Amino acid sequence: MMGTYGNLVNELVIPAREARAFEVKRGQIFRIHQITGGQVGDCVFYNADDYREMFHVGQTWAINGILGTGTSKSFPHFYSKPPRENLMLTVVADTVRNHWGNMGGRCSRRLYALRDNLTEHRSCQENLTEALAPYGLTGDDVFDIFNVFMNVELHPDGRFTILPTQVKPDDYMDLRAEMNILAAVSACPADTSPTNNGKSNPLGIKIYQP
Ligand SMILES: [Zn+2]
Numbered sequence: 330m331m332g333t334y335g336n337l338v339n340e341l342v343i344p345a346r347e348a349r350a351f352e353v354k355r356g357q358i359f360r361i362h363q364i365t366g367g368q369v370g371d372c373v374f375y376n377a378d379d380y381r382e383m384f385h386v387g388q389t390w391a392i393n394g395i396l397g398t399g400t401s402k403s404f405p406h407f408y409s410k411p412p413r414e415n416l417m418l419t420v421v422a423d424t425v426r427n428h429w430g431n432m433g434g435r436c437s438r439r440l441y442a443l444r445d446n447l448t449e450h451r452s453c454q455e456n457l458t459e460a461l462a463p464y465g466l467t468g469d470d471v472f473d474i475f476n477v478f479m480n481v482e483l484h485p486d487g488r489f490t491i492l493p494t495q496v497k498p499d500d501y502m503d504l505r506a507e508m509n510i511l512a513a514v515s516a517c518p519a520d521t522s523p524t525n526n527g528k529s530n531p532l533g534i535k536i537y538q539p
Pocket residue numbers: 371435436437452453454516517518519
């Protein structure tokens with residue numbers, strides 16, 4: 330079911346190992362989609378009218394869990410961080426329903442140095458910082474991440490294992506903006522872990538005006 334929602338008003342390709350920022354008006358629907366398959370995205374979301382209000386992964390997991398609407402891998406309602414806790418986004422379609430929606434982490438220079446002894450590797454933290462710079466935001470503003478398409482097994486003892494993402498070339502997730510949104514999505518450059526099956530690929534964005 331490749332749904333569409335009226336007029337396509339914008340589309341962009343996020344090159345492999347890079348990030349892009351884009352704005353979505355309240356009521357518009359944006360799609361994060363695969364191009365080659367096998368690619369995870371690291372996403373941040375802000376209230377486009379007040380960047381102090383931003384997506385909070387912990388409260389989102391908590392509220393969806395308490396209300397019985399979702400799990401750490403799939404939930405329909407994305408909330409902003411306390412004290413606001415407003416509904417920011419609603420999932421209207423999702424062909425995957427297996428994401429990593431309870432951590433808020435991302436790959437970073439520090440992480441590649443600690444884990445892989447690499448000092449020059451691009452990272453989602455760095456990518457998102459670059460993409461958001463034109464909006465006056467800095468690395469300190471890159472707060473909680475939604476790890477779209479990321480396949481992680483959470484073990485009963487609290488450990489987790491990163492597994493290869495299962496996404497196919499025609500997979501996508503559609504989200505309706507419940508406020509004016511500034512979004513940034515990084516095509517995760519991870520190639521030293523199973524995250525992207527060892528290779529970074531592009532991602533696509535489409536924005537619809539219903
Ligand atoms: Zn990453």
